[in-house]
Amino acid sequence: MTDKVLVYDLDLDQLIGLFGEWDEPKYRAAQIWHDLYKQLQNDPLDFSTLPKGLRNRLVRNVLFRSLSKEAESISRDHQTQKVLFNTKSGYKIETVLMQYERRRTLCISTQSGCGIGCVFCATGQMGFQQNLSSGEIIEQVIYFARQLADHDDRLTNIVVMGMGEPFQNYDATMAAMDTLNHPEGFNFGARRITISTVGLTPMIERFTKEKRQINLAVSLHAATNDLRDELVPINRQYPLENLIEVCQEYVSHTGRRITFEWAMIEGVNDDLAQAHSLADRIENFLCHVNLIPLNPTQGFLESASSMSKVTSFQNYLHSRGISCTTRTRRGIEIDAGCGQLATK
Numbered sequence: 362m363t364d365k366v367l368v369y370d371l372d373l374d375q376l377i378g379l380f381g382e383w384d385e386p387k388y389r390a391a392q393i394w395h396d397l398y399k400q401l402q403n404d405p406l407d408f409s410t411l412p413k414g415l416r417n418r419l420v421r422n423v424l425f426r427s428l429s430k431e432a433e434s435i436s437r438d439h440q441t442q443k444v445l446f447n448t449k450s451g452y453k454i455e456t457v458l459m460q461y462e463r464r465r466t467l468c469i470s471t472q473s474g475c476g477i478g479c480v481f482c483a484t485g486q487m488g489f490q491q492n493l494s495s496g497e498i499i500e501q502v503i504y505f506a507r508q509l510a511d512h513d514d515r516l517t518n519i520v521v522m523g524m525g526e527p528f529q530n531y532d533a534t535m536a537a538m539d540t541l542n543h544p545e546g547f548n549f550g551a552r553r554i555t556i557s558t559v560g561l562t563p564m565i566e567r568f569t570k571e572k573r574q575i576n577l578a579v580s581l582h583a584a585t586n587d588l589r590d591e592l593v594p595i596n597r598q599y600p601l602e603n604l605i606e607v608c609q610e611y612v613s614h615t616g617r618r619i620t621f622e623w624a625m626i627e628g629v630n631d632d633l634a635q636a637h638s639l640a641d642r643i644e645n646f647l648c649h650v651n652l653i654p655l656n657p658t659q660g661f662l663e664s665a666s667s668m669s670k671v672t673s674f675q676n677y678l679h680s681r682g683i684s685c686t687t688r689t690r691r692g693i694e695i696d697a698g699c700g701q702l703a704t705k
């Protein structure tokens with residue numbers, strides 16, 4: 362453990378404040394942000410625009426790297442790369458880079474473990490360990506941005522769908538998004554970021570009021586309360602009627618489409634009765650349904666729906682005028698589903 366502040370935890374005003382305490386001019390903060398987020402450097406001794414004394418002071422007082430790589434797996438087709446990191450407090454998190462055609466999508470974590478306990482999720486099976494700081498969330502992005510930059514490549518999308526429920530670590534997650542989106546920071550377009558929640562309705566309401574440009578996805582997985590209570594236990598606290606209502610409000614207040622995610626589980630939630638109930642709940646507002654054949658985990662014995670079931674489900678939603686696609690399963694052999702590497 363170290364008491365040094367992690368540089369990625371500081372927004373621009375906080376960095377200016379720190380330099381004020383050090384009697385350094387304000388513009389030094391912008392210089393450091395440039396080195397961190399544009400040049401993707403993480404050794405202050407390489408910050409050539411800074412005087413040597415300041416570089417040494419940064420080394421002594423500020424932490425520039427908090428995540429250490431513990432393990433890595435790469436799929437046979439080299440399209441999916443998963444890294445297991447240790448945080449400076451010794452907790453494990455996972456980050457996954459998916460490179461398909463021209464897309465470079467990074468799936469980042471906001472917590473180590475997760476306390477929500479969705480029954481089919483390896484992270485849920487771990488239980489909650491710790492909230493990540495905004496800097497630890499950002500550092501995952503910078504790690505992979507640097508790796509891609511070495512090959513003259515760059516991230517195209519960020520999905521906040523890794524370990525943890527981001528809306529249970531709302532402030533740190535949004536602080537990270539702000540720095541990633543900041544023109545003087547990483548300058549990554551908010552519309553290329555998607556944040557996924559399991560449906561904490563008060564936080565969806567807060568997100569709606571903040572009118573952010575980030576895309577919102579809600580993990581639904583069931584359209585009846587009795588089934589969703591089983592799969593996603595937080596449904597007992599925030600039942601479907603309440604959840605769908607705040608989703609509708611999100612769409613009407615922001616004018617933005619919402620995505621519903623649905624893990625397709627053979628014989629559990631993949632019948633036409635569920636598709637029918639789902640369509641009844643969502644057909645009147647701007648939304649999209651993403652069907653995801655279940656990623657197998659050790660703690661949940663059910664399996665992914667057959668493709669014929671997935672197709673029937675999708676066709677039914679189309680027949681009701683609902684936009685719907687099926688996400689291809691990737692990285693199965695490297696346990697790319699969230700939490701699968703850490704639980705090993």
Ligand code: SF4
Pocket residue numbers: 475476477478479482483484485486523524525526559699
């Ligand atoms: S699916 Fe998401 S919210 Fe549910 S247990 Fe896994 S990480 Fe937590």
